[in-house]
Amino acid sequence: xxxxxxxxxxxxxxxxxxxxxxxxxxxxxxxxxxxxxxxxxxxxxxxxxxxxxxxxxxxxxxxxxxxxxxxxxxxxxxxxxxxxxxxxxxxxxxxxxxxxxxxxxxxxxxxxxxxx
Amino acid sequence: xxxxxxxxxxxxxxxxxxxxxxxxxxxxxxxxxxxxxxxxxxxxxxxxxxxxxxxxxxxxxxxxxxxxxxxxxxxxxxxxxxxxxxxxxxxxxxxxxxxxxxxxxxxxxxxxxxx
Numbered sequence: 001x002x003x004x005x006x007x008x009x010x011x012x013x014x015x016x017x018x019x020x021x022x023x024x025x026x027x028x029x030x031x032x033x034x035x036x037x038x039x040x041x042x043x044x045x046x047x048x049x050x051x052x053x054x055x056x057x058x059x060x061x062x063x064x065x066x067x068x069x070x071x072x073x074x075x076x077x078x079x080x081x082x083x084x085x086x087x088x089x090x091x092x093x094x095x096x097x098x099x100x101x102x103x104x105x106x107x108x109x110x111x112x113x114x115x116x
Numbered sequence: 117x118x119x120x121x122x123x124x125x126x127x128x129x130x131x132x133x134x135x136x137x138x139x140x141x142x143x144x145x146x147x148x149x150x151x152x153x154x155x156x157x158x159x160x161x162x163x164x165x166x167x168x169x170x171x172x173x174x175x176x177x178x179x180x181x182x183x184x185x186x187x188x189x190x191x192x193x194x195x196x197x198x199x200x201x202x203x204x205x206x207x208x209x210x211x212x213x214x215x216x217x218x219x220x221x222x223x224x225x226x227x228x229x230x231x
Contacts, residue, residue: 004158032218032219034219034220036222041204041225041227042224042225043120043122043206043208043222043223043224043225044159044206044222045222046219046220046221046222049219087159089159091218103161103164103172104159104161104220106158106159107158108156108157108158109158
């Protein structure tokens with residue numbers, strides 16, 4: 001069964017204190033792993049897509065990496081504005097139809113709070 | 117803004133009401149999705165439309181009825197809902213139908229409360 005598990009559930013950091021968020025997954029035939037940021041009461045905001053083990057992507061203070069079993073979101077010198085819930089998702093094939101349109105399987109998210 | 121809009125942003129309804137949620141995407145995508153996000157639970161896929169054809173309904177109760185009149189618009193019709201249906205309903209869009217990946221872009225959501 002396709003599954004995504006994120007840890008920790010919540011993380012509190014001081015401003016400037018670097019850390020990493022973990023996303024472990026099991027999926028039959030990975031077609032992409034996605035990271036999103038979600039602020040309270042808003043929709044998820046797309047951050048990164050990773051396709052193959054060893055791939056890395058960066059955006060400002062965020063860096064996402066991928067292995068065959070997990071992905072990490074590294075946050076370097078975080079600021080209070082980085083406080084949000086970070087969601088990880090993997091793309092799985094739909095059960096019906098011949099379309100390549102995939103479905104995303106989401107983890108429960110990691111809520112990050114960065115204190116000044 | 118992500119190019120996906122949803123209306124209304126907030127909705128309070130009784131269990132006997134009928135209401136509709138609307139989603140519109142301005143990204144040129146050809147696949148659209150409805151997700152449900154409840155407190156402390158992962159996002160759950162409800163419906164997928166690709167090239168305006170529904171390809172999966174993910175075992176959603178019949179009190180939720182989707183409609184996709186074209187590739188830019190998606191509706192979720194609601195009737196005789198239950199209090200446990202209270203949640204954030206998110207619309208998303210992506211390229212689909214032949215592409216090898218589909219990054220989905222989300223709207224801001226509709227916060228639904230069922231009394």
